[in-house]
Amino acid sequence: MVSTLSPDDRTQVLHELPAEVTQQLMDLLPSDDLAEARTLLGYPEESVGRLMTPDYVAVQPAWTVERAFAHVRDVGIDSETINRVYVITADGVLVDDLQLRKLILAEPEQTVQDVMDGSFVSASAFADREEAVRLIKRYDVTALPLLDSEGVLVGIVTVDDLLDVAEQEATEDFHRVGSVEPIRGSLQDASTWRLYRSRIGWLLVLVFINIFSGEGIAYFEDTIMAVVALVFFLPLLIDSAGNAGSQAATLMVRALATGDVKMKDWFSLVGKELGVAVMLGATMALAVSVLGWYRGGVDVAVVVAMTMVCVVIVGSLVGMSLPFLLNRFNLDPATASAPLVTSIADISGVLIYFSLATWYLGV
């Protein structure tokens, strides 16, 4: 072994490099490192295969416990975890995983077959990294064996590597919810230009969405000229719609990401959200109607209160449904960012507010 990097370090380094560079690097690697790098790089970017290590202990069913244990001693020194030993056929197909303690406690002359229970958790090496996080959590294991399409054991992924993945994925979702294109790596090291690019796209999209709010206001110019006091409540009402919507979107985005909520739950959740939104809208209408009375008289107070109930309901339903809709079209639900939901809620807020005002005040 010529390289001074540990297998972990090497894998890490390879993940962070562009394709041209990895190719050049691979040409320089000694042949046994090369084999490992090639195998790892054959898997798609977000797949768990990219995180796997080939350093595990595998034994065969026909072996005696004594032979299996000797094998553990021989190769265990390089393996990531020896809590579990994997049982494979001569063709490499995974047939069981054994806790090492089972081998330790078995009689030396028993065969591996005798102590097998035939139940194991595994994942495809092509599976999404998030899927592997879910499996490892559900089954409370510290490592997950990874198989190719033929069921052959190709490597394992350990929980400590997945801990990093879970944190990275959460950070990406955080950034998306804040309508920032995910910034990989440290914020400290990101250049001004990199930060600009990650933020300008969404800001411009939101500017153009907000133009519709302006157009809505332009349409109701006569109403505004007649009762200018209505403008006082505009930021309050459209922000409330946006805030209720952001809350609903945030709850759904995270629940979808952690697997707490599934696509099929939308219908039952929409009923609950309606109930919550009506209660929220009524409480907030009560709070602002006093101010409405003081600023613009009883008629304005009624319009503001009615609008508040309506916009909180519309905002909440938009906010909770948008993540599902995006997921349906195979987009990341976290794209339903607070700013996007706010901007959509604003447009409906402007239309609802001035429509109600025009109708109720008869201007």
Place this chain on the structure above:
Amino acid sequence: MVSTLSPDDRTQVLHELPAEVTQQLMDLLPSDDLAEARTLLGYPEESVGRLMTPDYVAVQPAWTVERAFAHVRDVGIDSETINRVYVITADGVLVDDLQLRKLILAEPEQTVQDVMDGSFVSASAFADREEAVRLIKRYDVTALPLLDSEGVLVGIVTVDDLLDVAEQEATEDFHRVGSVEPIRGSLQDASTWRLYRSRIGWLLVLVFINIFSGEGIAYFEDTIMAVVALVFFLPLLIDSAGNAGSQAATLMVRALATGDVKMKDWFSLVGKELGVAVMLGATMALAVSVLGWYRGGVDVAVVVAMTMVCVVIVGSLVGMSLPFLLNRFNLDPATASAPLVTSIADISGVLIYFSLATWYLGV
């Protein structure tokens, strides 16, 4: 052992119950379970001590490798992980951790002392859970030994339990950033009333903050009456300030949570943020000035463009600084939610917009 719950299940159950109930439950537990429960419950709610398991293997330095290995066989069946064996003095003080493979590969007649290297990673059982997550990630271990104030080994915490913690903490931050009081447990199971309570508090606070925006508009009533076209751009401008602010706040909240950014970095980051904000504001000003020209003539276009640059800068600086300010006063930085930043940015947006308009248009 009377209980049919695994130690893990029991610990989990105990974490989720209020204090009165756990007390009653403990009265019903068999005596050896009771001892474990009492120990775990002595640690503060967010401490890593609450997650620890007493099921580990400990050996003493003077023991021979043979004796140590026999001990592993005897008690290893109940231990969470046997990748590592902990070396403690007769008083229980932790002096080393050994990878099991080291014991397996050593000669039976060597002592534990002979194979020790005296370097180990540990944490106080009173340490914050997030601190344990950081340690386990930095040192790439699958379990962390926990010590009392005298250095006595009291338990271990395993990476799979911390994976759940990391996810829970991320969910809480997500909820706070969306200005929802964190909802523990499944969103599916949360009652309408529970969801209402978690959302109404912030919504009402934001309503009262937004009243200031309304007051700002009221102050500039004459300007609005003179040039009603200014109102068209109000949602666009205040939303842009809020959106840029939300982006900056989201980036900082997450970077502070993952430890990427520290309190002392504020000063250097504020300079970078200023640079990014000027670039963002200029791009967006360019985008809206065309619309301003079309809607209200060249004068309105100039006011709208100037306002855009100013509000994006102010919004960004508020958004990036608020998480630091909250942290400074020992509040959770994630309280600097997108809606809170949006509402604060709105007020400054209204004031900047109409002040510039009054000055430039001379109305």
